[in-house]
Amino acid sequence: MKRNPLVPYFLIFAMGFVIIFFLGIKGIGDAKEIANEGEEGGEEEVAFEPEEFANKTCISCHGENLEGASGPSLHGTGLSKEEVADILQNGKGSAMPAGLVPPDNIDAMAEYVSNLK
Structure with a gap:
């Protein structure tokens, strides 16, 4: 039985698409937390030397x-x-x-x- 040589490429494509999809959802969930970090910490003013x-x-x-x-x-x-x-x-x-x-x-x-x- 012959295997189709394109199957591994389609599997890699599908896995990559799934990973990007879930990382995108995770990023959307973390967006508010990342935005709040900038407001809380801010930039510390460095003293002039x-x-x-x-x-x-x-x-x-x-x-x-x-x-x-x-x-x-x-x-x-x-x-x-x-x-x-x-x-x-x-x-x-x-x-x-x-x-x-x-x-x-x-x-x-x-x-x-x-x-x-």
Whole structure:
């Protein structure tokens, strides 16, 4: 007796269709639970770390230890916190662009830079 060579393919197709059908039903049932997870937990706000920000953003111009490279050294600048905040917000000439530090974090970054020795 000869067997039809297409039977295994039809069985695999049928099993795949059944699995997709039941997983779809399971997903519909879990949709409300998944939606509620996003509302309850939310995204935790990460605290701004000036040193971490400087290591990601400022080292390209001010050098690895912020001791100067194409930009001046940030150690011992003699600038007050307010002066540093003004430079961070408005920039300085064509070398220091404005807006590198998010406005909410300018005070923290200005304090960090003004305290570098």
